[in-house]
Amino acid sequence: MTMFQGLNISASALTTQRLRMDVISSNMANVDTTRGKFVNGEWQPYTRKMVVTQANESSKFRNVLSHAMNSTSASSVGNGVKVTRIVEDKAPFKLVYNPEHPDANEEGYVQMPNVDPLKEMVDLMSATRSYEANVTVFNANKGMLMKALEIGK
DSSP states (O other), X not given: OOTTHHHHHHHHHHHHHHHHHHHHHHHHHTTTOSOSEEETTEEEOOOOEEEEEEEOOOOXXXXXXXHHTTOOHHXXXXXXXXXXXXXXXXXXXXXXXXXXXXTOOTTSEEEEOSOOHHHHHHHHHHHHHHHHHHHHHHHHHHHHHHHHHHHTO
């Protein structure tokens, strides 16, 4: 493990959580958007987006080298997290009765986005807490590195 690997791991988590918060903010901003995208000549409501993450995997060379050196510590240390993609939620759109709405169908129902504000707020709180925890870890790691530098004085 290198001296800055802990900082790099926390930085990757901070970037990921910030992107999660951005996507959640976009979902909340479009909770009433009935014209999100144009598909086959018709407007479709905004579709909820979700962030998919996975652990950063170390390179195969690193794994082979650490195994050859009989060192399991290099392969047991994590490498942070990365966003693999942003996907659309497959949940059905909500139907709301509002016959005066310009996008209402013949029966008077309007397709509304599949965004649940309560679910988005819970996800936002989770992302915020994760972000705060990673800031704390980052600062603790930085403090330990500073103390290590003071040893040389």
